[in-house]
Amino acid sequence: MEDFLSDDQLRKQIRHAKRIVVKFGSSAVSKPAGGVDRVRIDHYVEALEKRMARGGDVTVVSSGAVATGFGSLGFRQRPQELAAKQASAAVGQVQLAAQWAESFGRFDRTTAQLLLTASDAGSRERTRNAQRTIERLRSMQAVPIVNENDTVATSEMRFGDNDRLAAIVAHLIAADALILLSDVDGLYDRNPSDPTARFISEVRTGHDLDGVVAGGGGALGTGGMAAKVSAARLAARGGVPVLLTSSENVERALEDASVGTVFHPRPDKRLSAWKFWALYAADAEGVLRIDLGAMTAVTSGGSSLLPVGVTDVDGEFHAGDIVEIIGPNGESIGRGEVGYDSRVLRSMLGKRSDDLPEDLRRPVIHADYLSNWASRL
Known part of the structure; x- marks a missing residue:
């Protein structure tokens, strides 16, 4: 308690x-x-x-x-x-x-x-x-x-x-x-x-x-x-x-x-x-849909969001924009500052970092720039 x-x-x-x-x-x-x-x-x-x-x-x-x-x-x-x-x-x-x-x-x-x-x-x-x-x-x-x-x-x-x-x-x-x-x-x-x-x-x-x-x-x-x-x-x-x-x-x-x-x-x-602004004031420019493993990692483990856990991308956005994060059952997970343009990110969906070129091995959203709703309920 x-x-x-x-x-x-x-x-x-x-x-x-x-x-x-x-x-x-x-x-x-x-x-x-x-x-x-x-x-x-x-x-x-x-x-x-x-x-x-x-x-x-x-x-x-x-x-x-x-x-x-x-x-x-x-x-x-x-x-x-x-x-x-x-x-x-x-x-x-x-x-x-x-x-x-x-x-x-x-x-x-x-x-x-x-x-x-x-x-x-x-x-x-x-x-x-x-x-x-x-x-x-x-x-x-x-x-x-x-x-x-x-x-x-x-x-x-x-x-x-x-x-x-x-x-x-x-x-x-x-x-x-x-x-x-x-x-x-x-x-x-x-x-x-x-x-x-x-x-x-x-x-x-x-x-x-x-x-x-x-x-x-x-x-x-x-x-x-x-x-x-x-x-x-x-x-x-x-x-x-x-x-x-x-x-x-x-x-x-x-x-x-x-x-x-x-x-x-x-x-x-x-x-x-920054996290308060991202969660409650910022304009979200797009949506990332993630799987159960990624949802657990970002809400419980304080981990960065990696390409392997992203299942779909909605909208057109640029690196540095704020995006909404949606879980496997349509639940809102939080928001974060995305590290890639939407066009580039679509080519990375579901891939492990080792399977990507060197310049695409950084997180989709780094833990420092990711804020989830679960910790604020």
Whole structure:
């Protein structure tokens, strides 16, 4: 049995975390009829400033561009048509950035806005650029304000209500904790308006979620509790402890982590930045199908994937691309950085290294560049 921390121990760890990511949902920063909720953002910044005064290092992930901007364009409610949402986001991003800057400016804090899309996260080069930018801003005592670039993102290429984005950013900067703030004070096994709903204080594994029914987003948001739970588990799989609570609890969440639901990271070694990116953010350019022996080797033995274990290749890709690995029964095994072009690899299927030319005897995917799902369940 894995040696997880106790609930109190994990909350203490979050309480003393130095490098934290704090995510605010759409309803937390905008008004129902559109526009920035200046009073609440000022309140959040005061709580964040107190945490930073204790030595904390904060990166903010802020939703709300569409929810903030639609009223200024004359819409009576959040639009559903893509172009209208993108237009609303273009207006709202300016308003949000200005308000975060004004609120932090009261404490002589400089803010910077970073707009990302899922395709940015899928590119290793752009991910590294974002990582370097955030690190440089933090080193200069500026507060990064990260948001999804809704002006160009499509419905097929979105992070959700920034919950998944927050999890990816948390791992990207090697955060010590992620705090997800929504409009619910924590996780319940059903709608919290139901008087029989049971509050869930901590989540260690997926078994703690058995029987939990999580709903979708509200009128202003797009994520909902299901998206937040998914993002929390994603961050935890990568080694980042998570606190999920409401934006109304922001002070207690940042001060002593005594509220909400905590998600435990796995006690084993934290995933490297590359392996986390390959598993959860990268765009897969193709598929490798492998036999039972190869599946056992890469999931249990920590071995490289060799040509003899590959049974089929789907898609067209180049050496250095990320590919999906599928087992003999169609199960997803993991992902890795492939060492050969798809055309070359097709000529190597099922062959032992000794039967190949000297220049084709390296692994299809080296163990250092292979990450499997089995170790993260």
